[in-house]
Structures are given as C-alpha cells and as structure tokens.
Amino acid sequence: MQPLTTQWRWDRFNARNVTSTTWAGKNCVGTDSSDISTHQAMQQRVMREQKSAEMIIVSEIHQLLHDAASITAMQYCCKHTHLMLPCITGKDIRQSWLQDGSQANLTRLAWIFYYYGMELHQFGRSSLTHCEWVERKVLAAFKVTYVHLGDLAVKQRT
DSSP: OOOOOEEEOTTOSOSSSOOOHHHHHTTOOSTTTTOHHHHHHHHHHHHHHHHHHHHHHHHHHHHHHHHHHHHHTOEEEOTTTOOEEEOOSHHHHHHHHHHOOOHHHHHHHHIIIIIIIIIIHHHHTTTOOHHHHHHHHHHHHHTEEEOOGGGSOGGGOO
16 A cells, blocks of 8 residues: 655745744644644644755755856855865855956856756756756655645635
8 A cells, every 4th residue: 555645735835924823724634624733733844844845955056056166167266275266155156256257257157047957957857947856856855745726625725
C-alpha cells in the first residue's frame, strides 16, 4: 500500500505577513477543522514548514549565484589583500559590480539574472527554470503535492 501524500494549498505560506491562526486555519480539514486549537497547531506547523522551505530556497539561490559567477569568471578585488578573487557569494557579486561598472561586468550581471536562471538552467534541469526546479525540490522534500481549490470545501477556498 502506497503512503498518502500530503496536499498543500498553493497559498499555504503567507508571503506578506507572519502566518496567523486564521490564515493557517484555511489548511485544516476534517471534523475538528473549525477548532481554534487545531488552527493554532496548524499555525505552528505551517511556520516550521515555511522556515524549512525558506532554507532550501535560499540555499538553491546561493548555489545558482555561485555557479553563474563561476561560469562568467566574475571577480572582485579583496580590500585586505588587493588580490582579484572569484565571486562566490551574492555579496561578492555586489562588490564586483561596485568596483567595476564596465560593460563586460554589466553583461555578466545581465547573463546571471536574466538568462542563466530562466533559460540556460532549463537545459540541465529537465526543461525547468530554476524557480520551477526549486519549487519541485521543496515539494519533494516535504513529500507534498498541491491541492486544487475546487476540491476543497467552500469555507476553505478563500
């Protein structure tokens, strides 16, 4: 027998504010789905899941920037040693831009932010953009799928 997959609403996480019990309550189903204690427990669960999902997303963005900076051979000058070092982090990429606003560096930045994550990333990741690939990675990490709102009770659709 195959284990049941958990289903998430597309708006499980409140991107604008801290997740309230009312917001989290939209994710509750079953006979006790209207109890405040169930909503509070769901709020804690959603907040934990959101923090874990954010860690996965941030990690993947850092990796994307690192890979793109390596491909473009983007460098910055270390303020302590005055050596040219390869960009490894987003801060390094920013420092490179501040130090060198040349057309070549502008082209590198445009390639990183407009081409690599959206277009080139699709060739190596099953024709998915970076955003789509990371979304699937998060869903797989939590072993969840999206639920269609039409399949929910009327009070849970809003």
